Amino acid sequence: MEINFRSTCPISSALDIVGDKWSLLILRDIMFSGKKTFGEFASSPEGIATNILSDRLGNLEKSGIITKGKLPNNKKANIYSLTEKGITFLPILVEVILWSNKNLYAHISENTKNLAITIMKDKKSFIELMTDKLKNEIPNSPIN
Amino acid sequence: MEINFRSTCPISSALDIVGDKWSLLILRDIMFSGKKTFGEFASSPEGIATNILSDRLGNLEKSGIITKGKLPNNKKANIYSLTEKGITFLPILVEVILWSNKNLYAHISENTKNLAITIMKDKKSFIELMTDKLKNEIPNSPIN
């Protein structure tokens, strides 16, 4: 992983891993939009450059936050999935959504306002339900 | 404020405001270490350069997250305080601390592990109590 942590502070250290302008948006895309492929991430409205996307996917994989795999029928496209560790970012993203809903209300889109309403109704349940859903999407995970 | 938001996504937009490697550390210093002055922020172990610190304090002030003031007895040092808006970052920072406590346990310092334990005991109360405490530190706030 070889990250050069600036200190032993948990906040500083988390920022050393995902504290750039793009990594959390990739996690957002996987969690909230079900995106999985390079092309899907690249098509998000923020417009990440493809070389940066490639780099960040590599970093997130190295950090154990996502895994790269293939679908058996498609040897072309890589599919990226959250690991258990990756799923644990959900509560952070939820709080960020609530923060923006409160402090940037006029700026954010209508559907994200609705998402915020859903979250506020029962935050704990939302996170639990969504966590379970995401866990079921881990490749080879629910060995039925 | 003149921030160039990349999109109307709440996560992306929050990152456009505090999504750099330093802004949240300044908020951390105010919230969890009671730091107030330029020199105190500069002395944090991550070693922010003074020009970057100056810039970030300016940004946070422009964004309405902190305010700059003076103490009556000391005309030299500026003191920076959280606004109500700034205090609303607490739940995000709390989740980040919990994330690192779970995923970077071997790396983080002992006292932050203890903080995480305190938070986990009763997260909601911790945030409420701390929010009240921070609100009382807003300059000219509790007009008694």
Add this chain to the structure above:
DNA sequence: CAAATTACTTTTAAAACGCAAGCAATAAGT
């Protein structure tokens, strides 16, 4: 005036960018 604090400027380094080439796996056309 000396020491401390804060702000600003210059120089240097890193990160991000757009663009395009490369490559492998499919799919389509003939």
Add this chain to the structure above:
DNA sequence: ACTTATTGCTTGCGTTTTAAAAGTAATTTG
């Protein structure tokens, strides 16, 4: 079956933007 696209990335290059480090300036306080 044999090109010829097309898709899905990855990588590299030259440029621009941003961040950092260090130094300088300005201000205040004792």
